[in-house]
Amino acid sequence: MSFADDNQKKQLFKCPFCGAVSLSIRELDHTIPHFNEVLLVWHCSNCGYKHVDIFSLKHGEPKRFILKVSSPKDLYAKVIRSKNCTIKIPELGVIIEPGPAAHGFITNVEGVIERVIENFKRMIILYDYDEKDFEKISEKFLLAKQGKLSFTLVLEDPTGMSAIIPSYDGQEIIVEKLNTNNSEK
Numbered sequence: 575m576s577f578a579d580d581n582q583k584k585q586l587f588k589c590p591f592c593g594a595v596s597l598s599i600r601e602l603d604h605t606i607p608h609f610n611e612v613l614l615v616w617h618c619s620n621c622g623y624k625h626v627d628i629f630s631l632k633h634g635e636p637k638r639f640i641l642k643v644s645s646p647k648d649l650y651a652k653v654i655r656s657k658n659c660t661i662k663i664p665e666l667g668v669i670i671e672p673g674p675a676a677h678g679f680i681t682n683v684e685g686v687i688e689r690v691i692e693n694f695k696r697m698i699i700l701y702d703y704d705e706k707d708f709e710k711i712s713e714k715f716l717l718a719k720q721g722k723l724s725f726t727l728v729l730e731d732p733t734g735m736s737a738i739i740p741s742y743d744g745q746e747i748i749v750e751k752l753n754t755n756n757s758e759k
């Protein structure tokens with residue numbers, strides 16, 4: 575499954591400082607393949623908040639990242655998904671498997687939920703789901719996006735190049751070694 579990455583670049587997030595929806599996340603280094611090193615710039619056009627981070631993501635051990643989202647501030651954790659990564663949200667029945675056309679992307683938890691909703695809309699069109707089902711499920715997604723519904727975000731990457739990065743001190747993110755044997759599936 576692929577995502578329209580143009581949307582990602584124009585996407586604006588709520589600024590953790592002034593609360594305006596004018597925070598952009600830019601990825602500066604497009605020339606380095608496979609996210610070995612990424613320079614990220616957060617910038618709020620409303621209050622001027624700016625934050626720069628460099629992430630080094632070397633091909634490594636298979637890893638699983640687990641984040642419990644239980645309040646709106648958890649939605650700001652950064653999510654780096656390589657194209658080999660599977661995203662799971664068990665409470666919402668979401669599994670996004672890497673496909674041949676999968677892109678890597680960098681966003682935050684809120685952005686992941688937005689992608690899930692977009693994906694889901696596309697599925698509805700493709701498979702002609704019942705509209706009532708759609709409303710029921712998208713309501714849950716929207717609550718999750720606002721941090722009003724607790725859920726668990728799981729990233730599983732056999733190449734170890736994906737990550738969830740905490741957005742505040744003390745935010746708990748579990749990192750496990752991923753067992754890539756088929757027995758786990």
Ligand SMILES: [Zn+2]
Pocket residue numbers: 589590591592593594618619620621622623
């Ligand atoms: Zn701001």
